[in-house]
Amino acid sequence: MNATKHTFDIVPDEPYIYEFTDQDVVLDLHGISVMLNYERGATEPRFRHAKLIKVATTRDFETARGFQTIDQGDLAPRTGLLFGKYPPSSNEETVPDLPSNMLAQPVPPGLQHLTPKQLETYYWQARNHEGCYDAIALFQYFIDLFPASTRLRVRSVKNDSPKEYYCLADARTIHEFELTDQLSLNMVSVLPERVTYISGLGHSTCHAVLGFAPPGRGPYFPETVLDLASLQFGETGRGFKGRGTFVLEDTEEYVSRLATFSRAHNFEDSTRSERINEANIRDNVWLVTLAVKVKERWENGQFVPWCDHCGAPPSLGHRLLRCSQCKQVYYCDAEHQLSAWPFHRHFCQTI
Ligand SMILES: [Zn+2]
Ligand SMILES: [Zn+2]
Structure with missing residues:
Protein backbone atom coordinates (compact mmCIF):
# COMPACT_ATOMS: atom_id res chain seq x y z
CA MET A 1 0.00 0.00 0.00
CA ASN A 2 1.32 3.45 -0.86
CA ALA A 3 1.46 5.98 1.90
CA THR A 4 1.55 9.66 1.09
CA LYS A 5 3.15 12.00 3.57
CA HIS A 6 1.51 15.29 4.40
CA THR A 7 2.33 17.87 7.00
CA PHE A 8 -0.48 19.22 9.13
CA ASP A 9 -0.53 22.16 11.45
CA ILE A 10 -3.27 21.35 13.91
CA VAL A 11 -2.31 24.45 15.83
CA PRO A 12 0.18 26.87 14.32
CA ASP A 13 3.05 25.91 16.61
CA GLU A 14 2.50 22.15 16.60
CA PRO A 15 3.06 20.82 13.10
CA TYR A 16 3.12 17.06 12.75
CA ILE A 17 3.34 14.52 9.98
CA TYR A 18 0.35 12.40 9.20
CA GLU A 19 0.50 9.50 6.79
CA PHE A 20 -2.45 8.90 4.49
CA THR A 21 -3.02 5.43 3.16
CA ASP A 22 -5.32 4.01 0.54
CA GLN A 23 -7.25 2.30 3.31
CA ASP A 24 -8.37 5.53 4.96
CA VAL A 25 -12.02 6.48 4.88
CA VAL A 26 -12.59 9.47 2.59
CA LEU A 27 -15.71 11.55 3.18
CA ASP A 28 -16.86 14.09 0.63
CA TYR A 86 -50.15 19.79 16.86
CA PRO A 87 -49.88 16.09 17.68
CA PRO A 88 -49.45 14.07 14.49
CA SER A 89 -51.75 11.19 13.64
CA SER A 90 -50.20 7.77 14.28
CA ASN A 91 -49.26 7.25 10.63
CA GLU A 92 -47.52 10.65 10.51
CA GLU A 93 -45.32 10.17 13.56
CA THR A 94 -42.20 9.05 11.71
CA VAL A 95 -42.72 11.16 8.59
CA ASN A 300 -25.00 2.45 2.22
CA GLY A 301 -24.78 5.24 -0.34
CA GLN A 302 -23.83 2.81 -3.09
CA PHE A 303 -27.17 1.01 -2.67
CA VAL A 304 -29.43 3.75 -1.35
CA PRO A 305 -28.41 7.10 -2.84
CA TRP A 306 -29.37 10.56 -1.60
CA CYS A 307 -30.37 13.77 -3.31
CA ASP A 308 -27.25 15.86 -3.89
CA HIS A 309 -29.23 19.06 -3.29
CA CYS A 310 -31.36 18.34 -0.20
CA GLY A 311 -29.98 15.04 1.12
CA ALA A 312 -33.29 13.16 0.94
CA PRO A 313 -33.25 9.38 0.49
CA PRO A 314 -35.56 7.78 -2.06
CA SER A 315 -39.02 7.38 -0.56
CA LEU A 316 -41.58 4.64 -0.98
CA GLY A 317 -42.62 4.57 -4.61
CA HIS A 318 -40.31 7.46 -5.48
CA ARG A 319 -36.93 6.73 -7.03
CA LEU A 320 -34.30 9.44 -7.27
CA LEU A 321 -33.20 10.64 -10.70
CA ARG A 322 -29.57 9.99 -11.65
CA CYS A 323 -27.35 12.59 -13.34
CA SER A 324 -27.29 11.26 -16.90
CA GLN A 325 -23.81 12.61 -17.54
CA CYS A 326 -21.68 11.27 -14.68
CA LYS A 327 -24.17 8.68 -13.39
CA GLN A 328 -22.77 9.31 -9.92
CA VAL A 329 -25.18 11.70 -8.19
CA TYR A 330 -28.93 11.62 -7.67
CA TYR A 331 -31.77 14.10 -7.25
CA CYS A 332 -35.36 14.13 -5.95
CA ASP A 333 -36.57 15.84 -9.11
CA ALA A 334 -35.60 18.20 -11.91
CA GLU A 335 -35.92 21.21 -9.60
CA HIS A 336 -33.30 19.86 -7.17
CA GLN A 337 -31.07 18.86 -10.05
CA LEU A 338 -31.28 22.41 -11.38
CA SER A 339 -30.49 23.83 -7.94
CA ALA A 340 -27.42 21.62 -7.61
CA TRP A 341 -26.17 22.09 -11.16
CA PRO A 342 -24.16 25.36 -10.79
CA PHE A 343 -21.94 23.52 -8.29
CA HIS A 344 -22.16 20.02 -9.69
CA ARG A 345 -21.30 20.96 -13.26
CA HIS A 346 -17.74 21.69 -12.16
CA PHE A 347 -17.35 18.14 -10.85
CA CYS A 348 -19.75 16.22 -13.06
CA GLN A 349 -17.12 14.24 -14.94
CA THR A 350 -14.59 13.84 -12.17
CA ILE A 351 -16.63 12.72 -9.17
ZN1 LIG B 1 -33.82 16.72 -3.14
ZN1 LIG C 1 -23.19 14.62 -13.04
Whole structure:
Protein backbone atom coordinates (compact mmCIF):
# COMPACT_ATOMS: atom_id res chain seq x y z
CA MET A 1 0.00 0.00 0.00
CA ASN A 2 1.32 3.45 -0.86
CA ALA A 3 1.46 5.98 1.90
CA THR A 4 1.55 9.66 1.09
CA LYS A 5 3.15 12.00 3.57
CA HIS A 6 1.51 15.29 4.40
CA THR A 7 2.33 17.87 7.00
CA PHE A 8 -0.48 19.22 9.13
CA ASP A 9 -0.53 22.16 11.45
CA ILE A 10 -3.27 21.35 13.91
CA VAL A 11 -2.31 24.45 15.83
CA PRO A 12 0.18 26.87 14.32
CA ASP A 13 3.05 25.91 16.61
CA GLU A 14 2.50 22.15 16.60
CA PRO A 15 3.06 20.82 13.10
CA TYR A 16 3.12 17.06 12.75
CA ILE A 17 3.34 14.52 9.98
CA TYR A 18 0.35 12.40 9.20
CA GLU A 19 0.50 9.50 6.79
CA PHE A 20 -2.45 8.90 4.49
CA THR A 21 -3.02 5.43 3.16
CA ASP A 22 -5.32 4.01 0.54
CA GLN A 23 -7.25 2.30 3.31
CA ASP A 24 -8.37 5.53 4.96
CA VAL A 25 -12.02 6.48 4.88
CA VAL A 26 -12.59 9.47 2.59
CA LEU A 27 -15.71 11.55 3.18
CA ASP A 28 -16.86 14.09 0.63
CA LEU A 29 -17.49 17.28 2.61
CA HIS A 30 -20.28 18.49 0.33
CA GLY A 31 -22.00 15.09 0.35
CA ILE A 32 -21.95 14.64 4.11
CA SER A 33 -23.07 18.26 4.65
CA VAL A 34 -26.12 17.72 2.46
CA MET A 35 -27.11 14.62 4.45
CA LEU A 36 -26.31 16.01 7.89
CA ASN A 37 -28.48 19.04 7.18
CA TYR A 38 -31.29 16.89 5.79
CA GLU A 39 -31.47 14.77 8.94
CA ARG A 40 -31.21 17.80 11.24
CA GLY A 41 -34.00 19.65 9.45
CA ALA A 42 -36.29 16.63 9.15
CA THR A 43 -36.48 16.01 12.92
CA GLU A 44 -35.64 19.43 14.48
CA PRO A 45 -37.35 19.16 17.89
CA ARG A 46 -38.48 22.82 17.97
CA PHE A 47 -40.31 22.36 14.66
CA ARG A 48 -41.17 18.65 14.76
CA HIS A 49 -44.54 18.20 13.05
CA ALA A 50 -44.98 21.98 12.89
CA LYS A 51 -46.86 23.28 9.87
CA LEU A 52 -46.52 26.74 8.35
CA ILE A 53 -49.67 28.78 8.91
CA LYS A 54 -48.68 32.33 8.05
CA VAL A 55 -45.86 34.32 6.46
CA ALA A 56 -45.36 38.05 6.91
CA THR A 57 -42.81 39.90 4.84
CA THR A 58 -41.44 43.44 5.07
CA ARG A 59 -44.52 44.71 3.24
CA ASP A 60 -47.12 43.40 5.66
CA PHE A 61 -45.00 42.63 8.71
CA GLU A 62 -46.40 45.46 10.79
CA THR A 63 -50.02 44.73 10.04
CA ALA A 64 -49.96 40.92 10.17
CA ARG A 65 -51.44 39.63 13.41
CA GLY A 66 -48.87 38.09 15.68
CA PHE A 67 -45.85 39.95 14.37
CA GLN A 68 -46.53 43.57 15.28
CA THR A 69 -45.39 43.49 18.87
CA ILE A 70 -41.64 43.88 18.37
CA ASP A 71 -39.65 47.02 17.89
CA GLN A 72 -38.75 46.86 14.24
CA GLY A 73 -36.42 49.84 13.98
CA ASP A 74 -35.44 50.59 10.41
CA LEU A 75 -34.54 47.03 9.55
CA ALA A 76 -35.35 45.49 6.22
CA PRO A 77 -36.09 42.87 5.12
CA ARG A 78 -38.26 41.35 7.80
CA THR A 79 -39.73 37.90 7.83
CA GLY A 80 -42.36 36.57 10.20
CA LEU A 81 -43.17 32.87 10.20
CA LEU A 82 -46.03 31.39 12.16
CA PHE A 83 -46.10 27.61 12.66
CA GLY A 84 -48.68 25.41 14.31
CA LYS A 85 -47.46 22.33 16.18
CA TYR A 86 -50.15 19.79 16.86
CA PRO A 87 -49.88 16.09 17.68
CA PRO A 88 -49.45 14.07 14.49
CA SER A 89 -51.75 11.19 13.64
CA SER A 90 -50.20 7.77 14.28
CA ASN A 91 -49.26 7.25 10.63
CA GLU A 92 -47.52 10.65 10.51
CA GLU A 93 -45.32 10.17 13.56
CA THR A 94 -42.20 9.05 11.71
CA VAL A 95 -42.72 11.16 8.59
CA PRO A 96 -39.79 13.59 8.19
CA ASP A 97 -40.56 17.32 8.22
CA LEU A 98 -39.59 18.67 4.82
CA PRO A 99 -40.12 21.91 2.88
CA SER A 100 -42.49 19.92 0.65
CA ASN A 101 -44.82 18.92 3.51
CA MET A 102 -44.38 22.03 5.67
CA LEU A 103 -47.55 23.84 4.60
CA ALA A 104 -50.62 23.42 6.79
CA GLN A 105 -53.52 21.64 5.06
CA PRO A 106 -55.72 23.00 3.65
CA VAL A 107 -53.15 25.56 2.49
CA PRO A 108 -53.83 28.80 4.42
CA PRO A 109 -54.81 31.90 2.46
CA GLY A 110 -51.83 33.79 1.10
CA LEU A 111 -49.54 30.75 1.07
CA GLN A 112 -50.86 29.05 -2.06
CA HIS A 113 -48.35 30.73 -4.33
CA LEU A 114 -45.16 30.05 -2.39
CA THR A 115 -42.57 28.43 -4.65
CA PRO A 116 -40.61 25.34 -3.57
CA LYS A 117 -37.54 27.57 -3.25
CA GLN A 118 -39.37 30.04 -0.96
CA LEU A 119 -40.65 27.16 1.17
CA GLU A 120 -37.12 25.81 1.41
CA THR A 121 -35.83 29.21 2.56
CA TYR A 122 -38.54 29.55 5.25
CA TYR A 123 -37.95 25.96 6.36
CA TRP A 124 -34.27 26.67 6.98
CA GLN A 125 -34.74 30.20 8.24
CA ALA A 126 -36.81 28.80 11.09
CA ARG A 127 -34.60 25.80 11.86
CA ASN A 128 -31.30 27.66 11.60
CA HIS A 129 -32.28 30.18 14.25
CA GLU A 130 -29.44 29.44 16.70
CA GLY A 131 -28.91 26.34 14.60
CA CYS A 132 -25.21 26.87 13.91
CA TYR A 133 -24.11 25.15 17.14
CA ASP A 134 -26.41 22.19 16.60
CA ALA A 135 -25.10 21.85 13.05
CA ILE A 136 -21.47 21.93 14.18
CA ALA A 137 -22.13 19.50 17.04
CA LEU A 138 -23.82 17.09 14.63
CA PHE A 139 -20.83 17.35 12.29
CA GLN A 140 -18.49 16.62 15.19
CA TYR A 141 -20.49 13.65 16.52
CA PHE A 142 -20.58 12.26 12.98
CA ILE A 143 -16.81 12.55 12.42
CA ASP A 144 -16.23 11.03 15.89
CA LEU A 145 -17.80 7.80 14.60
CA PHE A 146 -14.97 7.34 12.06
CA PRO A 147 -11.32 6.36 12.61
CA ALA A 148 -8.88 9.15 13.42
CA SER A 149 -7.25 8.74 10.00
CA THR A 150 -10.45 9.73 8.15
CA ARG A 151 -9.96 12.28 5.41
CA LEU A 152 -12.26 14.87 3.95
CA ARG A 153 -12.47 15.69 0.28
CA VAL A 154 -13.10 19.44 0.22
CA ARG A 155 -14.63 20.76 -2.99
CA SER A 156 -15.53 24.34 -3.81
CA VAL A 157 -15.73 26.61 -6.83
CA LYS A 158 -13.68 29.77 -7.10
CA ASN A 159 -13.61 32.18 -10.06
CA ASP A 160 -15.65 29.67 -12.01
CA SER A 161 -13.06 26.95 -11.51
CA PRO A 162 -13.35 23.84 -9.37
CA LYS A 163 -11.06 23.56 -6.36
CA GLU A 164 -10.38 20.38 -4.49
CA TYR A 165 -8.11 19.17 -1.71
CA TYR A 166 -7.99 16.49 0.95
CA CYS A 167 -7.45 17.07 4.63
CA LEU A 168 -7.68 15.15 7.84
CA ALA A 169 -11.28 15.21 9.11
CA ASP A 170 -10.05 16.09 12.58
CA ALA A 171 -8.02 19.02 11.26
CA ARG A 172 -10.94 21.42 11.36
CA THR A 173 -11.60 24.46 13.48
CA ILE A 174 -14.76 26.04 14.83
CA HIS A 175 -14.79 29.79 14.19
CA GLU A 176 -17.14 31.73 16.41
CA PHE A 177 -17.64 35.41 15.70
CA GLU A 178 -20.00 38.32 16.12
CA LEU A 179 -22.24 39.89 13.54
CA THR A 180 -23.01 43.46 14.51
CA ASP A 181 -26.31 45.02 13.41
CA GLN A 182 -27.78 42.19 11.40
CA LEU A 183 -29.36 43.35 8.15
CA SER A 184 -32.53 41.32 8.46
CA LEU A 185 -35.02 40.56 11.18
CA ASN A 186 -36.72 37.19 11.51
CA MET A 187 -39.45 36.30 13.93
CA VAL A 188 -40.62 32.73 14.16
CA SER A 189 -43.50 31.71 16.42
CA VAL A 190 -44.73 28.20 17.09
CA LEU A 191 -48.32 27.64 18.25
CA PRO A 192 -50.02 26.56 20.44
CA GLU A 193 -47.41 27.54 23.09
CA ARG A 194 -46.39 30.55 21.00
CA VAL A 195 -42.70 29.91 21.57
CA THR A 196 -40.98 32.74 19.71
CA TYR A 197 -37.50 32.95 18.23
CA ILE A 198 -36.27 36.36 17.09
CA SER A 199 -33.08 36.89 15.19
CA GLY A 200 -31.51 40.21 14.21
CA LEU A 201 -33.11 42.31 16.91
CA GLY A 202 -30.18 42.94 19.27
CA HIS A 203 -26.99 44.84 18.53
CA SER A 204 -24.96 41.73 17.87
CA THR A 205 -25.48 38.07 17.04
CA CYS A 206 -23.06 35.21 17.56
CA HIS A 207 -22.47 32.88 14.64
CA ALA A 208 -20.27 29.80 14.27
CA VAL A 209 -18.86 28.03 11.21
CA LEU A 210 -16.31 25.32 10.45
CA GLY A 211 -12.95 26.06 8.83
CA PHE A 212 -10.84 23.67 6.75
CA ALA A 213 -7.42 23.97 5.16
CA PRO A 214 -5.23 21.81 2.93
CA PRO A 215 -2.28 19.94 4.46
CA GLY A 216 0.52 22.25 5.48
CA ARG A 217 -1.79 25.14 6.27
CA GLY A 218 -3.25 25.37 9.74
CA PRO A 219 -7.05 25.34 9.86
CA TYR A 220 -6.74 28.31 12.23
CA PHE A 221 -6.43 30.28 9.00
CA PRO A 222 -8.99 28.38 6.97
CA GLU A 223 -8.98 28.19 3.22
CA THR A 224 -12.57 26.95 3.13
CA VAL A 225 -15.57 27.80 5.28
CA LEU A 226 -18.57 25.55 5.89
CA ASP A 227 -21.62 27.43 7.20
CA LEU A 228 -24.37 24.85 7.64
CA ALA A 229 -26.80 27.39 9.12
CA SER A 230 -26.35 30.21 6.59
CA LEU A 231 -30.01 30.23 5.52
CA GLN A 232 -30.81 31.74 8.90
CA PHE A 233 -30.05 35.00 7.09
CA GLY A 234 -32.50 34.29 4.27
CA GLU A 235 -31.74 34.13 0.55
CA THR A 236 -28.42 35.89 1.02
CA GLY A 237 -27.23 32.80 2.90
CA ARG A 238 -27.80 30.48 -0.03
CA GLY A 239 -24.85 28.48 -1.31
CA PHE A 240 -23.00 28.69 -4.58
CA LYS A 241 -24.77 30.90 -7.16
CA GLY A 242 -27.69 31.47 -4.79
CA ARG A 243 -28.86 27.88 -4.91
CA GLY A 244 -27.56 25.63 -2.14
CA THR A 245 -29.07 25.36 1.34
CA PHE A 246 -25.71 25.94 3.07
CA VAL A 247 -22.42 27.62 2.26
CA LEU A 248 -19.18 25.83 1.41
CA GLU A 249 -16.78 28.32 -0.11
CA ASP A 250 -13.41 30.02 0.03
CA THR A 251 -12.83 32.08 3.16
CA GLU A 252 -12.30 35.22 1.07
CA GLU A 253 -15.72 34.82 -0.53
CA TYR A 254 -17.34 33.97 2.77
CA VAL A 255 -15.95 37.12 4.36
CA SER A 256 -17.45 39.27 1.59
CA ARG A 257 -20.74 37.41 1.99
CA LEU A 258 -20.81 38.42 5.68
CA ALA A 259 -21.38 42.02 4.56
CA THR A 260 -24.82 40.89 3.38
CA PHE A 261 -25.62 39.40 6.81
CA SER A 262 -24.71 42.39 8.98
CA ARG A 263 -23.16 45.84 8.98
CA ALA A 264 -19.96 44.62 10.67
CA HIS A 265 -18.33 41.40 11.82
CA ASN A 266 -15.17 40.23 13.54
CA PHE A 267 -14.52 37.04 11.54
CA GLU A 268 -10.77 37.75 11.42
CA ASP A 269 -10.70 37.78 15.22
CA SER A 270 -13.06 34.86 15.67
CA THR A 271 -12.74 32.64 18.70
CA ARG A 272 -11.26 29.37 17.48
CA SER A 273 -11.75 25.97 19.00
CA GLU A 274 -11.48 22.33 18.00
CA ARG A 275 -14.49 20.95 19.89
CA ILE A 276 -17.95 22.36 20.44
CA ASN A 277 -18.84 23.72 23.86
CA GLU A 278 -21.46 21.16 24.93
CA ALA A 279 -23.21 23.82 27.01
CA ASN A 280 -24.43 25.36 23.75
CA ILE A 281 -26.12 22.15 22.65
CA ARG A 282 -29.81 21.73 23.38
CA ASP A 283 -30.23 18.03 22.68
CA ASN A 284 -27.16 15.79 22.42
CA VAL A 285 -29.13 12.55 22.28
CA TRP A 286 -31.03 13.72 19.23
CA LEU A 287 -27.84 14.82 17.47
CA VAL A 288 -25.85 11.67 18.30
CA THR A 289 -28.73 9.54 17.00
CA LEU A 290 -28.70 11.56 13.77
CA ALA A 291 -24.93 11.20 13.46
CA VAL A 292 -25.25 7.41 13.64
CA LYS A 293 -28.02 7.48 11.04
CA VAL A 294 -26.01 9.63 8.61
CA LYS A 295 -23.02 7.29 9.01
CA GLU A 296 -25.25 4.37 8.01
CA ARG A 297 -26.62 6.32 5.07
CA TRP A 298 -23.12 7.29 3.95
CA GLU A 299 -21.93 3.69 4.12
CA ASN A 300 -25.00 2.45 2.22
CA GLY A 301 -24.78 5.24 -0.34
CA GLN A 302 -23.83 2.81 -3.09
CA PHE A 303 -27.17 1.01 -2.67
CA VAL A 304 -29.43 3.75 -1.35
CA PRO A 305 -28.41 7.10 -2.84
CA TRP A 306 -29.37 10.56 -1.60
CA CYS A 307 -30.37 13.77 -3.31
CA ASP A 308 -27.25 15.86 -3.89
CA HIS A 309 -29.23 19.06 -3.29
CA CYS A 310 -31.36 18.34 -0.20
CA GLY A 311 -29.98 15.04 1.12
CA ALA A 312 -33.29 13.16 0.94
CA PRO A 313 -33.25 9.38 0.49
CA PRO A 314 -35.56 7.78 -2.06
CA SER A 315 -39.02 7.38 -0.56
CA LEU A 316 -41.58 4.64 -0.98
CA GLY A 317 -42.62 4.57 -4.61
CA HIS A 318 -40.31 7.46 -5.48
CA ARG A 319 -36.93 6.73 -7.03
CA LEU A 320 -34.30 9.44 -7.27
CA LEU A 321 -33.20 10.64 -10.70
CA ARG A 322 -29.57 9.99 -11.65
CA CYS A 323 -27.35 12.59 -13.34
CA SER A 324 -27.29 11.26 -16.90
CA GLN A 325 -23.81 12.61 -17.54
CA CYS A 326 -21.68 11.27 -14.68
CA LYS A 327 -24.17 8.68 -13.39
CA GLN A 328 -22.77 9.31 -9.92
CA VAL A 329 -25.18 11.70 -8.19
CA TYR A 330 -28.93 11.62 -7.67
CA TYR A 331 -31.77 14.10 -7.25
CA CYS A 332 -35.36 14.13 -5.95
CA ASP A 333 -36.57 15.84 -9.11
CA ALA A 334 -35.60 18.20 -11.91
CA GLU A 335 -35.92 21.21 -9.60
CA HIS A 336 -33.30 19.86 -7.17
CA GLN A 337 -31.07 18.86 -10.05
CA LEU A 338 -31.28 22.41 -11.38
CA SER A 339 -30.49 23.83 -7.94
CA ALA A 340 -27.42 21.62 -7.61
CA TRP A 341 -26.17 22.09 -11.16
CA PRO A 342 -24.16 25.36 -10.79
CA PHE A 343 -21.94 23.52 -8.29
CA HIS A 344 -22.16 20.02 -9.69
CA ARG A 345 -21.30 20.96 -13.26
CA HIS A 346 -17.74 21.69 -12.16
CA PHE A 347 -17.35 18.14 -10.85
CA CYS A 348 -19.75 16.22 -13.06
CA GLN A 349 -17.12 14.24 -14.94
CA THR A 350 -14.59 13.84 -12.17
CA ILE A 351 -16.63 12.72 -9.17
ZN1 LIG B 1 -33.82 16.72 -3.14
ZN1 LIG C 1 -23.19 14.62 -13.04
